[in-house]
Amino acid sequence: MTDDGLAGAELVVTDRDPAAEGVAVLSLCRPDGGDLPAWTPGAHLDLELGPGLVRQYSLCGDPADRATMRVAVQLEAEGRGGSRHVHKRLTPGATVRVRGPRNNFPLVAAPRYLFVAGGIGITPIRPMVAAADAAGADWRLVYGGRSRATMAFADALREKYGDRVGLYPQDETGLLDLDELLGRPVDGLVYCCGPEALIAAVEQRCRAWPPGALHVERFTPLAPTEAVDAAVEVELALSGRTLTVPPGTSILEAVEAAGVQVLSSCREGTCGTCETGVLDGVPEHRDSLLTEAERAAGDTMMICVSRSVTPRLTLEL
Structure with a gap:
């Protein structure tokens, strides 16, 4: 799940193009023009935007292009500052330190797909559509957004496929008709990315589908447990050490305080950077990333948020 081929590498912004209202696409290259690591649809990059300011953005370009990686960033005026930094400072010629690519949302080979994207959730879905089409799979993309003007890549996708x-702009067509789309299980996989309300609604309707049929990626964490x-x-x-992690301190924080280096990024359980193998004991999963099967296996956990069932x-x- 992890490939840190660009761990701490500095890339240069060679182009920045508008993809929709409030969405900028950055083209990132090595300063020396060399090849970038291989990646697969669903992968993302960590952009180190400043001290304590690390954000994950899905790769939305062509995996066959080893010279350039592209990410699309939606400006979130009320966000925590990452997208504002990108839109204000990452102009052509600027450099940014990155980690990855990492893929926690891989495209599983299948004869049939339904892709459901909401807003900027189209970014990981776009290369998936291209891969499914190239493989000769039977696929369909349902893409919703607030308005046509805010839907990145919409016209290009429609023209190509x-x-x-x-395309379902909410101000023209209303909300996606998920009952019609997902009300009856079919033989195939569903891939969904977008706002939490969309993902939760898709998850609810796919409960009757076969296990493993639904694959989702969240940009924001699930509500914390009680x-x-x-x-x-x-x-x-x-490391040969044993730590006591007190209440109110995450396992990641305790490990870092003990001087053990662990890669981490979001600290919310959404990016997968701190995923750690579990050799004994039963983790209490609080992440927004692992599948039900992965949770049941109990052999890995996100130590930034997850805890333990066992002492x-x-x-x-």
Whole structure:
């Protein structure tokens, strides 16, 4: 799931193009013009925008283009500052330090797909559509947004793929008719990315579908659990240390305080950067990333948010 081929590398912004109202597409290249790491549809980059300001953006270009990586960033005026930094400072000629690419939303081979995108959620879906089409799969894209002007890549997708792409600006057509789309399970996979309300609605309607049929990626974390944290003992198998993590402190924070280096980014359980192997004990998953099957397996966890069901965990750190 992890490929840190660009861990800490500095890339240069060679182009910045508008993709829709409030959406900028950055083209990122090596300063020396060399090849970039390979990536697959669904992958994202971490952009290190400043101290404590790391954001994840899905790659939306062509995986066959090893010279350029492209990300689309929607300006969030009421956000935490990442998109404002991108829109204000990352102009052509600027440099940005990056990590990745990393893929927690891979496209699984299948004969049939339904892609459901909402707003900027189109970014990881766009290269998936191209891959599905190139593979000769039967696919359909349903793409909704606030208005046609805010829907990045909408015209290009429709021009290239015709009626396989359904565009549904809310101010023209209302909300997506998910009951019609998902009310009856079919043989195939559903990929969804977009606002939390859309993802939750799709998840609700896909409960009757076969296990593993639905794949989602969230940009924001799920609502926190109501559980009260208890102290947990954590053994770091590779470091030979045992830590007591007190209530109110995350496992990641305790590990960092002990001087053990762990890659991390969002600290919200959405990006997968801090994913850590579990060798013993039962994790209490609080992330917004792992599938139900991965949670049940219990052999990996996001230590930035997740805790423990058992009094002790042994981690691969």
